[in-house]
Amino acid sequence: MHLDVASLLIAVTLTLLTAAATLLAVMGKVDLPARRAQTGIVLQALGWVLLMTSGLVVPGALADRVLSTLSMASIAAGLGCSAVAFDLWCGRPPAARMPALLAVVMTLGYSIGFGDYAFRVGWANGLLSVQLALVVIALCRPMPHPVGRWRWLLVTSLLVQTAVTASRGVLGAFFTELFPNFFAPHPANELFALATIVTVVMGLVGILLAHREEVARELERLAHTDGITGVLNRRAWMTHAELLAADAHRQDKPLCLLLLDLDHFKQINDTYGHETGDRALKLFADGMQAVGLEHNLVCRYGGEEFCVLKHDVGLAAMRAYDQRLRAWLAEAGPRQLGVSLGYSGGIALLLDGADTVDAMLRRADALLYSAKMLGRNRTLDEETLAVGVEIK
Numbered sequence: 139m140h141l142d143v144a145s146l147l148i149a150v151t152l153t154l155l156t157a158a159a160t161l162l163a164v165m166g167k168v169d170l171p172a173r174r175a176q177t178g179i180v181l182q183a184l185g186w187v188l189l190m191t192s193g194l195v196v197p198g199a200l201a202d203r204v205l206s207t208l209s210m211a212s213i214a215a216g217l218g219c220s221a222v223a224f225d226l227w228c229g230r231p232p233a234a235r236m237p238a239l240l241a242v243v244m245t246l247g248y249s250i251g252f253g254d255y256a257f258r259v260g261w262a263n264g265l266l267s268v269q270l271a272l273v274v275i276a277l278c279r280p281m282p283h284p285v286g287r288w289r290w291l292l293v294t295s296l297l298v299q300t301a302v303t304a305s306r307g308v309l310g311a312f313f314t315e316l317f318p319n320f321f322a323p324h325p326a327n328e329l330f331a332l333a334t335i336v337t338v339v340m341g342l343v344g345i346l347l348a349h350r351e352e353v354a355r356e357l358e359r360l361a362h363t364d365g366i367t368g369v370l371n372r373r374a375w376m377t378h379a380e381l382l383a384a385d386a387h388r389q390d391k392p393l394c395l396l397l398l399d400l401d402h403f404k405q406i407n408d409t410y411g412h413e414t415g416d417r418a419l420k421l422f423a424d425g426m427q428a429v430g431l432e433h434n435l436v437c438r439y440g441g442e443e444f445c446v447l448k449h450d451v452g453l454a455a456m457r458a459y460d461q462r463l464r465a466w467l468a469e470a471g472p473r474q475l476g477v478s479l480g481y482s483g484g485i486a487l488l489l490d491g492a493d494t495v496d497a498m499l500r501r502a503d504a505l506l507y508s509a510k511m512l513g514r515n516r517t518l519d520e521e522t523l524a525v526g527v528e529i530k
């Protein structure tokens with residue numbers, strides 16, 4: 139079977155253009171990592187179109203130099219964008235500086251040394267393979283969160299690309315007479331074109347899988363958190379709380395719950411509008427987390443009610459938390475919102491035996507109700523209520 143290099147290179151370019159068009163068409167409205175991946179593949183496709191066009195002009199002429207240099211710049215920049223996308227999908231801040239620097243240095247060197255064929259082929263392919271190898275290393279490093287098998291698909295695809303690109307660099311730089319031209323019939327060119335088609339397809343599948351995983355992670359996060367305040371919603375909080383209660387029973391450790399309800403919240407909505415009401419809810423949740431120290435499981439329980447659960451701490455620590463929160467709100471409410479925020483609360487401790495989070499919530503709710511009846515802006519617990527004293 140005879141392989142025709144020109145047709146293979148056209149097939150590479152078409153594959154890349156198809157992959158770029160597919161990513162733009164099927165991903166829809168996307169977040170930052172997917173946008174970077176789209177830009178990456180579009181730039182690589184553009185780079186190949188420019189490379190193919192450079193084959194149509196007089197070799198070594200100015201047009202060849204300009205088209206080839208732009209092509210290298212586009213391919214290297216595309217690789218840099220893809221590297222940023224992979225970092226973000228892996229849950230890491232993107233390390234964009236090194237790929238960008240390599241892309242700039244490679245393009246400049248290529249343009250300056252264009253007249254020397256051996257240099258430019260060795261230089262461009264050498265630095266591109268370093269860029270590829272760095273992406274592979276980044277993908278192989280331990281991840282902050284579990285990632286799917288798309289990682290290994292991309293690693294395999296990039297490793298193949300690294301190997302063929304590096305071999306082209308070595309052949310071009312040191313065995314120049316055996317490797318006359320990118321478009322010439324040569325086994326290395328045929329292998330390069332075939333490997334590129336295969337790796338583009340693998341890369342496309344890897345990118346789509348990584349994007350799908352990111353979307354699934356985001357959906358899960360949204361299902362667990364409250365949209366306005368960013369803290370856990372009641373359902374997700376209950377799941378965690380029940381596990382903590384089971385642990386506390388097993389290890390005979392304290393567990394303490396505080397149920398809070400903003401005072402006269404309807405008035406805030408009515409006076410300043412719902413948007414300010416929403417900002418007040420967010421500020422309140424921020425405060426609950428800011429003063430939390432450790433072991434602080436916060437949720438928006440519903441409407442203007444919040445709940446915090448602390449394990450390994452008793453009544454005194456929860457009372458101290460309540461005081462810190464009141465002090466924080468007294469300062470932050472007027473400053474950030476122009477409104478004073480007050481709340482009533484009820485504290486419940488996990489009791490021995492078969493006590494549950496549900497039962498704790500019921501007890502805390504009864505105390506919260508008493509706090510409202512006593513005039514609001516106070517927190518009650520079973521002890522203070524029994525002796526007729528309340529924290530305020």
Ligand SMILES: Nc1nc2c(ncn2[C@@H]2O[C@H](COP(=O)(O)OP(=O)(O)OP(=O)(O)O)[C@@H](O)[C@H]2O)c(=O)[nH]1
Binds near residue numbers: 400401403413415514
């Ligand atoms: N802005 C905003 N308001 C909300 C939200 N959820 C519930 N609310 C409002 O919270 C208010 C709760 O009103 P009430 O149950 O009368 O409670 P309150 O005014 O705080 O009175 P007390 O609890 O008795 O001190 C209602 O006006 C609800 O519309 C929300 O997500 N955003």
